[in-house]
Amino acid sequence: MSAFIALLRAVNVGGTGKLPMTELAAMCEAAGHQGVKTYIASGNVVFTSAKPEAAVKADLEARLATYAGKPVGVMVRTAAEMAAVRDANPFPDAPGNRTVAIFLDEAPPADALDHATGRLDEEMRLGAREVYVFYGDGMGDSKLKIPAAKAGTARNMNTVAKLAAMAAAL
Numbered sequence: 001m002s003a004f005i006a007l008l009r010a011v012n013v014g015g016t017g018k019l020p021m022t023e024l025a026a027m028c029e030a031a032g033h034q035g036v037k038t039y040i041a042s043g044n045v046v047f048t049s050a051k052p053e054a055a056v057k058a059d060l061e062a063r064l065a066t067y068a069g070k071p072v073g074v075m076v077r078t079a080a081e082m083a084a085v086r087d088a089n090p091f092p093d094a095p096g097n098r099t100v101a102i103f104l105d106e107a108p109p110a111d112a113l114d115h116a117t118g119r120l121d122e123e124m125r126l127g128a129r130e131v132y133v134f135y136g137d138g139m140g141d142s143k144l145k146i147p148a149a150k151a152g153t154a155r156n157m158n159t160v161a162k163l164a165a166m167a168a169a170l
Contacts, residue, residue: 001034003170004056004080005163007103008043008064009073009153019043019068023034027063031056035170039163044155046166048080053078075103075153079167080129081128086164089157090125096158098138102131102149109148118143 004027011019021038024045028036033047033056049056057076064072077085091099108131113124121136122144131149135142155163 001050002053003035003046003048003167004033004053005077005079005167006043006045006047006056006060007075007077007153007155008045009066009075009151011043011071011072019064019072021045023049023067027060027067031059031063037166039166040159043153044069044159044163046163046170048170062077072155073151075105077103079164079170082167084129085127085130086125086157086160088132089160090127090132091123091157094134096161098136099132099134099155100139100154101127101132101160102146102150102152102154104129104131104152112146115148116144116146118145120144 021041025036025038028045028047033049036045036047038045053076057074061072061074064074070135085101089099106131108126112126116124120142122142123134125132131146
């Protein structure tokens with residue numbers, strides 16, 4: 001059994017993609033996952049599973065599409081991968097609520113940051129399957145767009161640390 005973290009894209013954010021976390025937990029349990037725990041109402045769930053990562057992702061995306069009537073993006077990481085994302089944060093001294101990891105399915109292209117637009121004071125770095133962004137003045141007024149990260153889902157570093165701890169405890 002491996003510990004996994006599933007991160008749903010565009011769930012319960014800005015009034016779109018309403019999904020009660022009790023429903024998400026029930027979907028994971030119905031898929032045979034164990035120790036299922038959700039974290040805040042933005043589509044974060046940790047659990048253990050005997051299935052490989054790709055199967056966990058495909059099954060959860062299928063269940064969510066049936067529930068929502070449209071595709072819902074899911075990024076999956078193992079407990080070790082989430083801890084590595086936390087530990088690789090290139091902005092360790094920045095406030096965790098102003099620094100995000102944008103989770104992607106694959107490694108971002110080497111030139112991903114060259115195509116970013118709307119940049120003000122944000123700092124960006126590439127990770128293994130993530131793009132890290134430090135929003136100096138916060139995200140509220142940012143116009144930053146990173147085309148390579150469009151299909152990804154962002155979590156601030158406080159959430160990343162909490163999910164890594166939750167998964168490590170399973």
